[in-house]
Amino acid sequence: MPMTVNAVIIYLAIVLAGFVVVSIADSFAAKEIATRLRVSNAKGIFTQDFILRGGRKFPLYSRVVEANPCKAIVIPVIGNDVGLQLRNQDQTWIDFLSSVNHLPRPNYYTPVYQPVDSLTNILFSSGTTGDPKAIGWTHLSPIRCSEDAWAHVDIQDGDVYCWPTNLGWVMGPILLYSTFLCGATLALFHGSPLSRRFGKFVQDAGVTVLGTVPSIVKAWKSTNCMEGLDWTKLKSFCSTGEASNVDDDLWLSSRAYYKPIIECCGGTELASSYIQGCPLQPQAFGAFSTASMTAGFVILDENGVSYPDDMPCVGEVGLFPLYLGASDRLLNADHDKVYLIGVPMYKGMQLRRHGDIIKRTVGGYFVVQGRADDTMNLGGIKTSSVEIERVCDRAEESIMETAAISVAPVDGGPELLVIFVVLKKGFVGEPDKLKMKFSKSIQNNLNPLFKVSFVKIVPEFPRTASNKLLRRVLRDQMKHELSVRSKI
Numbered sequence: 001m002p003m004t005v006n007a008v009i010i011y012l013a014i015v016l017a018g019f020v021v022v023s024i025a026d027s028f029a030a031k032e033i034a035t036r037l038r039v040s041n042a043k044g045i046f047t048q049d050f051i052l053r054g055g056r057k058f059p060l061y062s063r064v065v066e067a068n069p070c071k072a073i074v075i076p077v078i079g080n081d082v083g084l085q086l087r088n089q090d091q092t093w094i095d096f097l098s099s100v101n102h103l104p105r106p107n108y109y110t111p112v113y114q115p116v117d118s119l120t121n122i123l124f125s126s127g128t129t130g131d132p133k134a135i136g137w138t139h140l141s142p143i144r145c146s147e148d149a150w151a152h153v154d155i156q157d158g159d160v161y162c163w164p165t166n167l168g169w170v171m172g173p174i175l176l177y178s179t180f181l182c183g184a185t186l187a188l189f190h191g192s193p194l195s196r197r198f199g200k201f202v203q204d205a206g207v208t209v210l211g212t213v214p215s216i217v218k219a220w221k222s223t224n225c226m227e228g229l230d231w232t233k234l235k236s237f238c239s240t241g242e243a244s245n246v247d248d249d250l251w252l253s254s255r256a257y258y259k260p261i262i263e264c265c266g267g268t269e270l271a272s273s274y275i276q277g278c279p280l281q282p283q284a285f286g287a288f289s290t291a292s293m294t295a296g297f298v299i300l301d302e303n304g305v306s307y308p309d310d311m312p313c314v315g316e317v318g319l320f321p322l323y324l325g326a327s328d329r330l331l332n333a334d335h336d337k338v339y340l341i342g343v344p345m346y347k348g349m350q351l352r353r354h355g356d357i358i359k360r361t362v363g364g365y366f367v368v369q370g371r372a373d374d375t376m377n378l379g380g381i382k383t384s385s386v387e388i389e390r391v392c393d394r395a396e397e398s399i400m401e402t403a404a405i406s407v408a409p410v411d412g413g414p415e416l417l418v419i420f421v422v423l424k425k426g427f428v429g430e431p432d433k434l435k436m437k438f439s440k441s442i443q444n445n446l447n448p449l450f451k452v453s454f455v456k457i458v459p460e461f462p463r464t465a466s467n468k469l470l471r472r473v474l475r476d477q478m479k480h481e482l483s484v485r486s487k488i
Helices: 005-016 030-040 061-066 093-098 140-153 171-180 196-204 214-223 246-254 335-339 385-392 431-445 471-487
Strands: 045-048 050-053 056-059 072-075 119-124 134-138 160-162 209-212 236-239 261-267 272-276 297-300 313-319 352-360 366-371 375-378 381-384 399-407 416-423 452-457
Touching: 005 171, 030 061, 030 119, 030 134, 045 061, 056 061, 061 072, 072 093, 119 140, 134 140, 140 171, 140 261, 140 272, 160 171, 209 214, 214 246, 214 399, 236 246, 246 261, 272 313, 335 352, 366 385, 375 399, 381 385, 385 399, 385 416, 385 431, 399 471, 416 431, 416 471, 431 452
Parallel strands: 045 072, 160 209, 209 236, 236 261, 416 452
Antiparallel strands: 050 056, 119 134, 261 272, 297 313, 313 352, 352 366, 375 381, 399 416
């Protein structure tokens, strides 16, 4: 379902009744829905007849039926009547609610108490290869994500918290628990967060904390759709999901008289962030200032040895194993194999794998430079895609966003640097000119030895359903293209 009031109520009611929520995003195709129903062994599904976007109806129930769930309870997107024929075993929302009318006290209920390690929610990783990992949240997970919100975002009684997301992704449940367990009000907007209507909603609802993802901020900035709105009630922003762009962050902060942006980085299996900003510390755009409360990590070199805590460095993060609310099982994979086996020890502790590459700056701030599998070796020097993209994004006014990958030549030799580009609306670019600009910018700002081999202009980047950039797909495309060229 989209993140509606009913969706929030259904989510909380399932937990209250002692059952387990299975989170499935409303954007998925029938095959993906079916996979998640199968892996979780779900007994039923709550959905809508249609999704409403820009005044148009898009089918949702029909996709769910194609996935063949045992039973579906269907909520009308408009009015009280479902706008299509249901299967025999399915029910309308009104019929479902009326099934308790014969009871003496139909509105009376008591919560079902469960052990602390019992599941409340099954969430899924992006699943870019094979079946997505089915990750179980226990009763500790909501406590974990809400203490992060309390300690790092300063969510409290009287706040109005808004974050465009979906209960099919980890930010959905995090948002619910962070809001309600901290005593705040949840602001839900039905429609595209890219529109001025969303910005006006933030203004009119008196939102005090606004969560974003960098690609949304980039779109707001490029279209200037939030110009003239009054966001003065905002006390802070939050950002997660991708690496932030410093210029975009400066623009966003300026919308509310330069309020801070709290960066958050974690994972579905952590039920929270392991690294964040904090209002008790000076904040830097696009950077994190501390490990999150009760979390700890080290930065590892190529040999798995941790760098000293006060040393500027770049390496893969290793999380401390005692982590309140983090997963201890996967429904369809070996948890230890995925997160523990093969990870170095540190002071007698078996570190936990996460996969991020982190840079600790001279000033003690942290910058996430992408995933370990997004690193590249250019002329014997290791660098990250994100580091190169940050430089290229600022090289030319016409650029909306860039994606950097490296590929080995078909006949062997050093890796070639390839930059994929999405241009802003109305701009036309020439690959050769952009190649010269990118090379100059990278050599001036990163390393004079780095050289751009190819520039490819594309209409959009491939992304997962949770909006994560699929550099692997771009890499495969380029490998195929180079292979065809060599044959010619």
